[in-house]
Amino acid sequence: MGQTTRMTVGQALIEFLANQWTVDGDHVERTVPATFGIFGHGNVAGIGQALRQYNETQPDLMPYHQARNEQAMVHQAVGFARMHRRRATYAAAASVGPGAANMLTGAALATANRLPALLLPSDTFATRVADPVLQQLEHPHDLGVQVTDAFRPVSRFFDRVQRPEQLFSIALAAMRVLTDPAETGAVTIALPEDVQAEAVDVPVEFLQRREWRIRRPRPERDALAAAVQAIRDAERPVIVAGGGVLYSGAEDELRAFVEATGIPVGTSQAGGGVLAWDHPQNLGGVGATGTLAANRIAAEADVVIGIGTRYSDFTTASRTVFQHPDVTFVNVNVAPFDAYKHGTQLPVIADAREALVELAEALAGLSVDSGYAERIAREKEAWDAAVDESFAPSGLALPGQPEIIGAVQRASAPEDVVVQAAGSLPGDLHKLWRVRDPLGYHVEYAFSCMGYEIAGGLGAKRGAEASGSDRDVIVMVGDGSYLMLNTELVTAVAEGIKIITIIIQNHGYASIGHLSETVGSERFGTKYRAYDPQARNFQGEDVLPVDLAANARSYGIDTIEIEPGPGSIDQLSEAIARAKASEASTVIHINSDPLIYAPDGAGWWDVPVAEVSTLEATRAARTEYLEQQQAQRPLLGGPAGGDA
Template sequence: MTTRRMTVGQALVEFLAHQWTVDGEIRERTVPGILGIFGHGNVAGLGQALKQYNVQDPGLLPYHQARNEQAMVHQAVGFARVHRRRATLAATASVGPGAANMLTGAALATANRLPALLLPSDTFATRVADPVLQQLEHPHDTGVQVTDAFRPLSRYFDRVQRPEQLLSIALAAMRVLTDPAETGAVTIALPEDVQAEALDVPVEFLQDREWHLRRPAPERWALDAAAAAIRGAKRPFIVAGGGVIYSAAEDALRELVESTGIPVGTSQAGGGSLNWDHPQYLGGVGATGTTAANRLAAEADVIIGIGTRYSDFTTASRTAFQNPDVTFVNVNVASFDAYKHGTQLPVIADARETLVALHGALDRHRVDADYEELIALQKRQWDAVVDEALKATGAELLGQSEIIGAVQGASAHRDVVVQAAGSLPGDLHKLWRVRDPMGYHVEYAFSTMGYEIAGGLGVKRGLEAMGDDRDVIVMVGDGSYLMLHSELATAVAEGIKIIVVLIQNQGFASIGHLSETVGSQRFGTRYRYLNREASNFESGGLLTAVDLAANARSYGVDVIEIAPGADAAARLRDAVTAAKASETSTLIHVDSDPFSYAPDGEGWWDVPVAEVSELESTRSARAEYVEQRRRQRPLLG
C-alpha cells in the first residue's frame, strides 16, 4: 500500500478537497471551502495545512476568513440550502471560547436538517500540559471539554484522539453529511496536539471519492395506500415542506397539483415549492399562515405532508387541522418525520420520486368542482388582502407590510430574500410573493437572531459558486442586527455583494407583540434609556444615541438612510433599485412602526399564559388562552 507522511491537519484538508456529491447528473464538490478563525488550538494544525496548500495548490480547499465563529456555521447553512444540500462549507475554530461560539450554529444546522461540517479544536489528547489555556476542568470527569457540548447538537460527533482514527472518522462524517435523512451538523473534534501529529496516510484515502445522494422510491404498498386515501378524500390538502426544495421536487409538485387540483400550503422551509400566483398555491399554512391555507387545512380530511417536520408553527400548535376524521399521508425521506401525528400511511421515500409516482397513481383523478371553486375563492380573497397590505399608506412611519411591499416591488423574480427571526418571518410567510424555488430563505427551525447577514452571505457564496448572479436581499430587524452584524466586514473584504434592509423598530418587535398577547405589556422589549426611578426601560426616552446606520457605514458598506415621511415607501423602493444596480454591498436603513401589524391569517401559536396574576392584562390574556386551547386536539393518524 502506497502511503504519504502527513499531519492529521494536512490529511484532513486534502481528503475534504477530493469528496464529491453526486445527485443524478449533478456532480459537485461536497466541501468546496473552509471558513476559519485561528487560535492556539488550530493554528499549527489546520492552519498550517491550509497555508501549505494555499502555497502549493490555492484552489484545493479555499480558505475564507470570518469574524465570528457562530457566523461561520450560518454561512455554511446558507450555502447548503441554496445548493439543495449537495454541498456545504467546513468551519474551524480554536479551543474553548472559539469552539463554544459555534454551538448555536450547530443547533441551527441540525434543527434545519442542513449539512455543515464543524472542526472545533480540542485540548491536548496527551494532557502533557494540563490544564491548558481555555480548558474546562470538572473534578468528576477531567475528560469532559467544550467540544462535548456538540454531542446533542450534532447528527454525527467524534473526537480524533489518535492520528490513526482520522481515516474512519472522516469517512463516517462524509456519510452523514450526504445522507438526506440524517444530515445536520457534523462535528469532528480535533485535539490541538493531534492535529499537528504525523501519520502514514494511504493514497486511496486522498483520492476522489463520490457520495451518491439517496433518492429512495416509495414502496408499492405505501404508494398504493397513499393513493387510495387521496382518491377517497373530499378535501385533500398538501403541506409542502423543505423536503420539496431539497429534492428539487417543485416541478413534480406542480405537475401533480395541476393534474389533481389539490391545494398547497407551505411551511417556512417549503417557501418556493410553488410560485405565489399558481392557482393551487394558497400561501403559508399554520400560525403564520394565510386565511386561504388555514381555512382549507382546518376542513381537510386528508393532509398530505411532503418533506415537512410539522413544527408547531406549521400545525398552529395542533389547532390547524380541525376535521375530526383527518388522516395524514406523510411523505418523508426520514422515518422520524414520516411517522408523525400517528399516521398509518407513512411513505418513507424521496419527495420527488414519490410525487412522480403519485402523479401516475392518481391518473385522471381530480378534486370535485365545488372544492375547486372554494380554493379559487379563498385564493382571490387572500390575494386581495395582500394587495392592500403591501400598498403605501402615506403614514410618517412605514408599517412592516409596506416595507415588504416596497422591497418586493423593486426586487427581481429570481432574487432571494433571507430572514430568520423576529416579526419578519411571520409577515414574510403571509405576504412575500415567492417567484422562484430558491427565492425564499427563512431559517425558522431554530429562528436564530443574528442569522440573517451571515446566512445571506452564505447564500450569496453558494450562488456565486454556481455562476448565479441573482441578488440576495437580507431583511433584518434592529434586534437581530445587534446580535450579529460583523460579517459585513467579511462581505467587504471579499467583495461579496449582498443587500441588507435594516428595519429600525426600537426593540424586539415580535416578542413585544407576543408580550402583549400574554399580558406582559411589552416588558423588557423596547430599546429605551433606563428610567432609574422606575427601574425599567418602559418609560425612558428612545435610545436615540445608538446609530445603526453609522455602525454599518463603519464596516465599509454603502448605506442609504430612509427618513420617515409620507413618501418613505417610494424612497425605499428607489433605494433597493439603486442597491441592485450597485456592484458592492449596500445597507438600507429604514424606520418602522412596530405597532402596525400584517393582516391576520387566523393561525394560533401556543405560548402559555400565567395561570394566576395580579395584573388585569395577564388575567384577560389567560382567559383568551384557555379559550384558544380548546381548539387543540391530538393528531393520531
C-alpha cells in the same frame, strides 16, 4: 500494505475533504468546496497550517475564507447549503474553548434545519502533557469532558480524533452523515490541538477522489397503495409542502401533480418557493404564520398530504389548524422520524420527487370536485386582495412592516433571494412574500436564530455565485437581530461579496413585544429604551440614540438612510434600485411602526400563559389562552378538543 504518505492529521483532513464529491443523478459537485477558519491556539498549527500550506502549493485544492465570528461561519455554511439543495456545504474550523463554543448556536441551527455543515472545533491536548492549557475546562468528576462535548446534543454526528489513526474511519463516517438526506445536519469532528499537528502515515486511497451518492429512495409498494387509496377517498385533500420538496428538486413534479389533481398547497417556511406565488393551487404559508386562505382550507381538510415537512408547531399552528374530526395524514418524507409524526398510520418513507412521480401515476385521472376547486379559488383571490391592500403605500411617516415588504417585493427581481430568520419578519414574509423562484425564499425558521440574517445571506450569495448565478440576495433584518450579529458585513467588504441589507428599525424586539402583549406581560423588557431608575425598568419612551446606519457605514459599506416621512416608501424603492445597480454591498436603513401588523391569517401559537397572576392583563390573557387551547388536538383522527 498499500501506499502511504507522511503528513499531519490537519493536512490529511484538508486534502481528504478536497476530494469528496456529491453525486445527485447527473449533478456532480464538490461536497466541501471551501473552509472557513478563525485561528487561535488549538488550530493555528494544525488546520491553519494545512490551509496555509495548500494555499501555497495547490491554491485551488481547498480555498480559505475568513469570518469575524465563529457562529457566523456556520451560518454562512448553512446559507450556502440551502442554495445548493443540501448537496454541498462549507467546513468551519475554530480554536480551543470560546472559539469552539461560539459555534454551538450554528450547529444547533444546522441540525434543526436539516441542513449540512461540517464543524471542526479544536480540543485540548489529547496527551494532557500541558494539562490544563489555556481555555481548558476542568471538571473534578470527569477530566475528559471539554467544550467540544457540548456539540454532542446539537450535532447529527460527533466524534473526537484522539489518535491520528482514528481520522480515517471518523472522516468517512462524517461524510456519510453529511450527505445523507435523512440524517444530515451539523457534523462535528473534534480535533485535539496536539493531534492536529501530529504526523501519521496516510493511505493514499484515503486521499483519492470519493463520490457520495445522495439516496433518493422510492416508496414501498404497500405504503404507496395505502396512501393512494386515502387520497382517492378524500373529499377535501390538501398538501403541506416543506423543504424536502426543494432539497429533492421536486418542484416540477409537485406542480404537475397539483395541476392534474387540483389539490391545493400550503407551504411551511422551508417550503417557500415550491410553487410560484400566483399558481392557482398555491394558497401560501400554512399554520401559525400562514395565510387565511391556507388555514381555512386546512381546517376542513379530510386528508393532509405532507411532503418533505417536519411538521413544526408553526406549521400545524400548535396542532389547531387541522380541524376535520376524521383527518388523515399521509406523510411523505425521506426521514422515518418525520414520516411517522403525529401518529399517522400512512407514512411513506421516500424521496419527495420519487414519491410524487409515483403518486401522479397511481392517481391519474383524479381531480377535486368543482365545488372544492371554486372554494380554493375564492380563498386565494380574497387573500391576494388582502396582501395587495397591506402593500399599498399609506403615506405615514413611519410605515408598517407589511408596507415595507411590499416595497421590497416591487423593487426586487423574480430571481432575487430574500433572507430572514427571526423577529416579526418571518411571520410577515410567510404570509406576504410572493415567491417567484424556487430558491428565492430563504427564511431560517427551524431555529429562528437572531443574527443569522447577514451571515446566512453571505452564504446564500456565495452559493448563488458558485452555481454561476448573479442573482441579488436581499437580507431583511430588524434592529434586534442586527445588533446580535452584524460583523459579517466586514466579510462582505473584505471579499467584495455583494448583498443588500435592509435594516428595519423599530427600537426593540417587536415580535416578542407583540407576543408579550398576548400573554399579558405588557411588552416588558422588549423595548430599547433608557433605563428608568425610579420604575426600575426600560418601559419609558426615551428612545436610545443608537445610529445603526453609522455603525454599518463604519464597516466600509455603502449606506443609504431613509428619513421618516410620507415619502419614505418611495425612497425605499429608489434605494433598492440603487443598491441593485451597484456592484458593492449596500445597507439601507428605514424606521418602521411596530404596531402596524400584517393581515390576520387565523393561526395560533401555543405559548403558555401564567396560570395565576396579580396582573389584570395576564389574567385576561389566560382566559383567552384556555379558549384557544380548546381547538388543540392530538391529530390522531379523533374529534377536536383532544378526545380521541
